[in-house]
Amino acid sequence: MQHSVSKDRFERMRKTGSIHYSMEIKKNLAEIVDKFPDNPKSMQYFYDRYEHFLSGDDSSFKGKKVVASMCIHVPLELIYAVGAVPVRICAGAYAMDQIGTEFLPAKTCPLVKSTLGAIYLDILPGNIDPVLIVNPATCDQKKKMGEMGEELSKPLYLLEVPPTKDTEEARRYWHRVIKRFVKKLESVTGNKITRRSLKRAIKMVAKAQAEYRRFNQLRKTAPVIYGKDAILVTNAYFFDDIERWTQKVSELNDELEKRIEQKIYVGKPHSPRILLTGSPSIFPNMKLPVLIEELGGLVVYEEFCSTSRMIWDTVAVDEWFLYDMIPAVADRYLKPSTCPNFTPNNDRKRKIAKGIEDFSVDGVIYQTFSGCQLYDMESRMVGNFVESMGISTLFIESDYNPDDFGQLTTRLEAFLDSLKNKK
Amino acid sequence: MKYFVGIDIGSTTIKIAIINEEKELVAKGASPTGSRFNQNAVDALDLLLFRNNIKKEDIAYTVSTGYGRKLFKDSDENVNELTANAVGARAFQQDGVKIRTIINVGGQDTKVILLDENGDIKNFVMNDKCAAGTGRFLDIAARNLEVDIIDMGSLHFEAKDSPLPVNSTCAVFAESEIISLLAAGHHVNEIVSGIHYSIARRISRLAARGRIEDDVLFDGGTALNKGMVEALENELMRKIHIHPHPQFTTAIGSAHIALKKFIRVSV
């Protein structure tokens, strides 16, 4: 499938693509910011980062090689350790989705289509030019998308994720895959991984995780921040410089602490507390969380691979040597992961149950992208499990296309009303 | 005497219901939505008031619902049509019947709503993406068969032997299939019952996903069609209750909500 397109046509596609992309960003950002009066002030940094989402005026990337990654199974610590900078390029733009449909069948997950479109047109967050695009082979559609990316002569690299995470063979296979990945990183960036650089990287990421955990703890105590803001914060982790991101999140945490003291809460007093799970909402596709909070709900916890699942678990290393640090980092990205591509995946049910308990959730909204059969398959199991806990679940199937607004509103409103009555 | 107005602005028709303080249905009226539905809605309301000589001032509270609920200017409040439907169904209290499931086949979508003991929505499934299994499918079929939609029901019972299998559920293809069946010389009533069964099968599959429970209420415009009711009863293999004014359940529901909201506001 050699996509033979004339140079001029490609340039034209790229131009309109980026115009659509930035229009979409402006529209969504306006929706996210203006419709909600009580956003915390320190969220302004994150809104600005999304403002310049594509322009990439970020100085911290200067002079460093960028390794693009997708999904959550790519060990960021290893990329930092070889002196490169990881940027996660899972795309949420409907504009790129339309480009991607030219390569992929209609019934494909919009995220995969959008990401392939972004890769093809080189419209990536922060206008980066990655030396390597790491594609963990989680669900089938991403595997095939990676293959197509290679045919488009993009520097794709397949990271073989085992189909299960419980057996020892899978873990040893994963350790070997990660070790080969480190060798590839070393050859691509030209630097050698050293004990010091990996230790520094682990600590850097751990500090970011510590801040996120504090952020999570604050959200648990009181509804002081909208779910959509929380998702924006974690999405910024994709492309922002990690040390600055940590600094900004700690400032946000301080402000939230002040809000808790002064009892400034968001949303209406007893608005139903929603747990969002399923296919990840990635900026600019913030349709669902924004809509929920517009209609009076409050998203208190999101079990997405674009939010908590990506940042939650921290590495503990026994002996600070490469022979123990690399397997430790590898394990951190395999063992606690609740990605539905692993079977059995009752860790995810337990994490949702814990989320429901900790955040005293009233209702669960399960978002499935049309075409993503991984989450669709798991929706029955998760749904039954949540029903057994006495919490009602709403299954939403949507994609990046903004025009199913009407249907979503009726469903969400009905669901929120039923939750309000129950409360 | 205070009156409460519930106005359901649907995709195809606008339905208005007026109840008085004792929750009796005083007046109901339906008129096509058309394009300027805000203006149409106001005219329909005035017409209904005039016909039942109710003065505008006696209306204490109006609640709008349905797709156009947010755009109808002079309603005091707007409510989600699923909630309105539930309240409307529960208002229809036949003795000894506890409605737990509402199947609402509207013009543009089909909704299956499950209620818990005290009438709150427990769960619901919707099909609003595809015309199959909705009122629109019947309109198209009626137009093709050059038959008036109202006597579709009676035609259904004239069919003597088993209904003709109409296998294409998609409204667009059904059109061509109906024409080919007519050309093949099949009788109109066989085709009509076949269509009823295809819609009923589609609705029952949707209902199965919602895991419906007993005492099912069938409402929405399509419920007027007796044939449809019989086909659905066979497909669901359980007794179905029909609302006395199936087309106005949601409007009545929103009127009741207007009453409840008025009492809470004034007290």
Next chain:
Amino acid sequence: MKNSTRLFWYFFLAILLASADMRASDKPVWLSNVPPAHLKKSVSSYGMHRLCTTKRKRGERGAIKVIQWVREGASVEHARYLFLSDTAGYRTFVFSPHKKKVRSKVINIKGKSVVEYPDNEEGYYNVYLVMKRVSGDTLYVDVAKAELLSHSCRNGHKNVRKEVKPKIYPEVITFEIVRERHLNEDFHFFIASGDRFTYKPMLNGKPVPGIPVTLCTEKGWSKKESTDKTGKAEFQFIQDYFTHWSEMNRRKIYYYLIYSEFTTDKSGKFQGQDYRYVHYSTSLSDGYFPSRTMYTSLVWSLIVFVVSLIVIVAGIAIFRERRKKPYKEYIFDENEDE
């Protein structure tokens, strides 16, 4: 045998016995725990140190009777078993570990004399056989001593250090040998060959400097030392006989004899006979084990240790090298002919 030869034998024995008391100075009298060969069956051994006891008849109650054989002669293995006739002028003293005098007597088993005493306490029993006689113008005072440890773990190990200390009875026994104890001696203690012990001959409770002390072991090895000015003589036990390797038994008890004698000019009267010199001689016999480090070798253990270290380390290194190569391939047998 014709009567005449038997008669001759009787006569010869009488002379021998008669001469028993005219011993040359070099034949000490001592108490031994080892029964004569032909009486081995009729006696049994008791306790940790396998003290020799008479066979108990079934159901016999009361304390166990320990017997010590009276022997004369420097060679531990071949010393003669004496027969003390009543007139031989001997007296026996046995003191219990709590310094009480215990009733003891000399009895004869099949013509051999033994000192017998009841044993029912924990600790060292001091057994003495004192023989005094005057011959010529010297009074011979021979003291045969035995320190016999009696212990059973059942009775516990309370205040062991106190019980084990040596005890002497100068008011009754004029001249005896005392073995000085090691620091860590307890009820389970055994002298082992290779140990060094100091012996103190005590005359009336005071050590005697400058007198000869001789140690003889079973196979005839002997060493003569003279006590230094503090009256102590130090000996190191040696293993004088090694059995064939297969009969080696680490728990076999060998016996030693230590005696010392000297003459002082002291006059006096004993049983109506005057004497101008007194010849004191005393003896002590006890058992000892083969050396504790017998047949054990530290060097061999180091050799085995180093060899196994090298083998194991090499094994691990090879194992780790082999793991670096890619995974082992499965090999299939290509030849067709079954």
Next chain:
Amino acid sequence: MNNIRKWINNANVSRFRFWVQILTFILFVYGSYFLIHIGQNLPTFACPYNPGSPGTCFLISVQHQMHTPFSSLFSWRGLGFLTSLGSFVLFFVLFNKAWCGFMCPLGTIQDWITKLRNRLGIRFSNYDERSFKRLSWIKYVLLVLLFLIPLAIANSFFGLPKVSHNMMSPFCQICPARIILPLFSGDTSQMFINFTNTTTIVMSSLAILVLALFFVGSFVKKRFFCFFCPMSALQYLFSRIGILRLTKVGDKCTRCGNCSRVCDMGILSIAEDITSVNVVTDNCMMCFKCVEACPEEGCLDVKVFNFKIFSSTEEGFFKRYNPDGDSKELPPLNSKK
């Protein structure tokens, strides 16, 4: 009260354990020089062959008490064994398996060897799951032999001849503690090959082989010997009734595997098991490194009866594994050093 609890939960237990190990090492190897005598049936290797030992390890008294004919063993003499077993259990119940983790001199030596290897930067290795399971039963075999052989010396089983007396206290003969601990008091007498007869040759050279295995093993695998130690097998029989307990709240566990990675014994069930509450397995030595490495709040707790004395906290985890000052003092990323 809870800022004490907060201080404890943030404490670096590994350093605390390091110092406790030194103190208990001095206690159990040089105790009697300070005229300390703890008791006869200690649940740890206070080896009586070492002159400095303040007591005797229970295994040796088991082997002596088992060396009695059945007739008297099942009569009054058996009572003697039961009382010493009782005192062992009383000692053991106090600290449960923490006797191994905090107090056993052999364990301490192995931890020092691990620190040495760590200083040298040599890689450790771990058993894979299959061999971990297969090797776990060896210590039970040693325990059974430890009871059976002395019995077989004093009685003849099924008419077989009695085992020779040279096999007396069989485990002590091959136990590395008998050779190593006296070395610490300068007594090299236990390091020998005994040529008295074939049995003693075999047993003493086996002892030296086990000694070599002990040193190389613990250099390569953390706490190598504790994996085969019959004392840990015997302790596990009573670990259910221990006062000190290690419990886990399955719901809070995200199965991130930190605990099984830092576990010296390489136990995997601590991370995989999200159902049972008491998570002490037969190999566990209760060193509480897993509780230190758990980032989840209150997931792993150390309890005395039901009172929590040390539990895993987020704050404690980050203080231990990623102290603030740490990332600063490291050189900046792109410096060539």
